Amino acid sequence: MDLSTTKVTFYNGNTIPVIGLGTWRSPPGQVTQAVKDAIDVGYRHFDCAHAYRNEHEVGNGLTAKIEEGVIEREDVFITSKLWNTFHLPEQVEHACRTTLRNLQTDFLDLYLIHWPMAYKEGDDLAPKHPDGTIIFSDADYVNTWKAMEKLVDDGLVKNIGVSNFNCKQVQRVLDVARIKPVVNQIENHAYLHQAKLTAFCAEKGIVITAYSPLGSPANRPQTNDIPLFEDENLKTIAAKYCRDPGQILIRYQIQQGHVVIPKSVTKSRIASNFDVFSFELDDADVKLLASLERDQRVCPEARALGHPHYPF
Numbered sequence: 247m248d249l250s251t252t253k254v255t256f257y258n259g260n261t262i263p264v265i266g267l268g269t270w271r272s273p274p275g276q277v278t279q280a281v282k283d284a285i286d287v288g289y290r291h292f293d294c295a296h297a298y299r300n301e302h303e304v305g306n307g308l309t310a311k312i313e314e315g316v317i318e319r320e321d322v323f324i325t326s327k328l329w330n331t332f333h334l335p336e337q338v339e340h341a342c343r344t345t346l347r348n349l350q351t352d353f354l355d356l357y358l359i360h361w362p363m364a365y366k367e368g369d370d371l372a373p374k375h376p377d378g379t380i381i382f383s384d385a386d387y388v389n390t391w392k393a394m395e396k397l398v399d400d401g402l403v404k405n406i407g408v409s410n411f412n413c414k415q416v417q418r419v420l421d422v423a424r425i426k427p428v429v430n431q432i433e434n435h436a437y438l439h440q441a442k443l444t445a446f447c448a449e450k451g452i453v454i455t456a457y458s459p460l461g462s463p464a465n466r467p468q469t470n471d472i473p474l475f476e477d478e479n480l481k482t483i484a485a486k487y488c489r490d491p492g493q494i495l496i497r498y499q500i501q502q503g504h505v506v507i508p509k510s511v512t513k514s515r516i517a518s519n520f521d522v523f524s525f526e527l528d529d530a531d532v533k534l535l536a537s538l539e540r541d542q543r544v545c546p547e548a549r550a551l552g553h554p555h556y557p558f
């Protein structure tokens with residue numbers, strides 16, 4: 247394995263392992279084992295969120311491996327995210343401490359504002375009107391950002407960033423930031439490149455973390471969407487390198503300079519998704535993957551359509 251390709255450096259000099267294990271929809275009964283399997287094959291980065299309702303079970307896996315002496319806390323990079331119902335500045339520290347308790351750690355390596363939209367404050371993560379639409383809050387994420395900065399000052403988190411922010415929203419944060427975001431975590435795969443946003447973030451020194459890099463096959467809300475894994479060009483490229491399509495999609499993100507966080511609770515896939523450091527896609531295949539763009543978003547958080555801070 248070429249270790250020089252396994253980390254990406256932030257503008258502040260801190261580093262992040264280029265592959266992390268995603269944990270959305272990882273069932274609480276399976277994610278502890280998935281985390282342990284991932285550590286055994288070399289993952290040192292875990293992507294978590296309060297909204298995934300499994301942080302305690304992720305923490306159990308990390309704690310077990312620390313207690314076994316396989317890793318130390320400092321060896322792993324843990325990301326979590328502030329959910330939309332906790333955007334008021336006075337709620338941010340409490341939300342972060344809840345996540346720290348669940349993950350059984352004293353600090354996070356990275357804490358992200360999960361979405362720019364705020365929802366009505368409270369313990370219900372998806373507060374709804376009787377007609378099923380989300381109840382919004384008018385909390386503004388620029389004020390949330392100032393509370394995120396305080397978490398760095400207080401040593402609860404090492405780095406802060408955003409997720410699902412568009413160019414204007416990133417710029418609004420930069421306009422007030424004393425500590426700039428290190429990351430914008432966004433959906434990114436061969437069917438959705440978000441070229442303008444990734445170029446904008448690169449220009450500002452903000453690293454892209456690509457979520458749903460495999461096209462999130464378990465989560466396709468639009469019935470007429472084409473599953474990325476069934477793409478004939480992708481299958482052809484995979485055959486050429488004697489790799490599976492998942493490895494091609496993960497390698498593609500790495501070659502674009504992105505951090506990438508494929509999710510799996512399947513031991514064999516956890517291993518194969520990490521086995522991407524001994525081959526390189528050639529320029530023609532990178533171009534071919536880029537040409538597959540179809541603006542196909544699998545994670546639109548459509549229940550927040552109409553929110554003044556809805557990003558898409």
Ligand SMILES: NC(=O)C1=CN([C@@H]2O[C@H](COP(=O)(O)OP(=O)(O)OC[C@H]3O[C@@H](n4cnc5c(N)ncnc54)[C@H](OP(=O)(O)O)[C@@H]3O)[C@@H](O)[C@H]2O)C=CC1
Pocket residue numbers: 267268269270271293294360409410431432456457458459460461462463464465490492493507508509510511512515516518519545
């Ligand atoms: N910031 C945000 O708003 C968001 C962040 N995320 C983060 O990004 C992570 C990844 O995105 P996600 O949407 O989960 O989707 P992915 O694109 O990572 O796809 C995960 C799905 O693909 C399956 N899978 C994994 N590896 C392979 C493989 N090699 N071959 C075939 N199938 C495979 C998994 O099944 P199985 O587990 O059964 O193996 C699972 O169903 C999330 O888990 C989360 O951590 C995701 C969405 C939004």
Ligand SMILES: O=C1CO[C@H](CO)[C@@H](O)[C@@H]1O
Pocket residue numbers: 270295297545547
């Ligand atoms: O990370 C994500 C997955 O789960 C969340 C809520 O269910 C999504 O909104 C979000 O984008």
